[in-house]
Amino acid sequence: MCLVPSKIRAAGLTLSCFTSVLLAGVAVEAAPITFDFTAEVTNVSSGLPQFDTTQTITGSFTYESTTPPRIPGSPDPSEQSTFDALTNLQFSIDGYSASLDSAGGAPEIRLEDFGVPDRFALAAGVSDGLSGPVADGNALLGFILNIDYIDSITDASILPATLPFDAASVLSTLLIIDFANGQQVIGQLTSLQLQQAPPGAEIPEPTSIAIFLVAATVTGGAGFARRKRFRRA
Numbered sequence: 001m002c003l004v005p006s007k008i009r010a011a012g013l014t015l016s017c018f019t020s021v022l023l024a025g026v027a028v029e030a031a032p033i034t035f036d037f038t039a040e041v042t043n044v045s046s047g048l049p050q051f052d053t054t055q056t057i058t059g060s061f062t063y064e065s066t067t068p069p070r071i072p073g074s075p076d077p078s079e080q081s082t083f084d085a086l087t088n089l090q091f092s093i094d095g096y097s098a099s100l101d102s103a104g105g106a107p108e109i110r111l112e113d114f115g116v117p118d119r120f121a122l123a124a125g126v127s128d129g130l131s132g133p134v135a136d137g138n139a140l141l142g143f144i145l146n147i148d149y150i151d152s153i154t155d156a157s158i159l160p161a162t163l164p165f166d167a168a169s170v171l172s173t174l175l176i177i178d179f180a181n182g183q184q185v186i187g188q189l190t191s192l193q194l195q196q197a198p199p200g201a202e203i204p205e206p207t208s209i210a211i212f213l214v215a216a217t218v219t220g221g222a223g224f225a226r227r228k229r230f231r232r233a
Contacts (some may be wrong), residue, residue, distance in 0.1 A: 032062055037057075038057065040053075041186070055093050057091055088100060093185065098132025122145050148173070
């Protein structure tokens with residue numbers, strides 16, 4: 001059965017069924033965790049002619065896995081929790097670059113475990129310290145990354161020491177870079193590589209946690225400023 005992630009439905013997007021394969025990485029102890037990622041651009045709003053679907057998004061993010069969930073949180077934190085744990089984010093697209101100064105706000109990570117799909121998500125906006133140049137007259141507003149999978153989170157109140165993936169379980173990924181005037185660059189992950197782990201932890205080889213996505217299509221969209229972060233339909 002093909003499951004279209006509810007975040008995509010809530011954002012007014014459509015996503016076709018696709019196959020994904022993820023080779024599991026090695027678990028590590030809790031500590032600052034840094035991942036490098038690449039994504040293919042799948043859709044660009046008409047008001048952003050400097051971007052196109054031949055381009056690749058590259059970047060990295062860091063979160064502190066010992067961070068407790070925000071209080072007050074969900075009625076059942078084991079099913080849904082939000083963490084002020086994202087300490088670094090940077091990304092580039094063909095010469096356009098943006099980065100996060102986490103001292104400027106509260107960029108978020110959320111874990112959800114209410115059924116299918118489970119979700120690891122992160123979001124940062126300009127009010128959180130995200131900054132980047134104007135693109136074709138449109139100011140940068142925010143960055144969202146969702147990773148949905150079948151059933152890998154067992155307790156959403158604890159951040160994982162590695163991203164919560166296991167073999168062949170990923171349903172979809174969605175990356176959105178929002179600009180003013182309803183303009184967006186939308187993509188999907190093509191790789192995710194552990195860059196930094198706690199001292200003494202084993203770091204997987206680059207191919208051991210690569211995500212391979214097939215036949216995904218994203219269309220439409222709604223602006224970051226008009227969406228509640230991580231909202232489910």
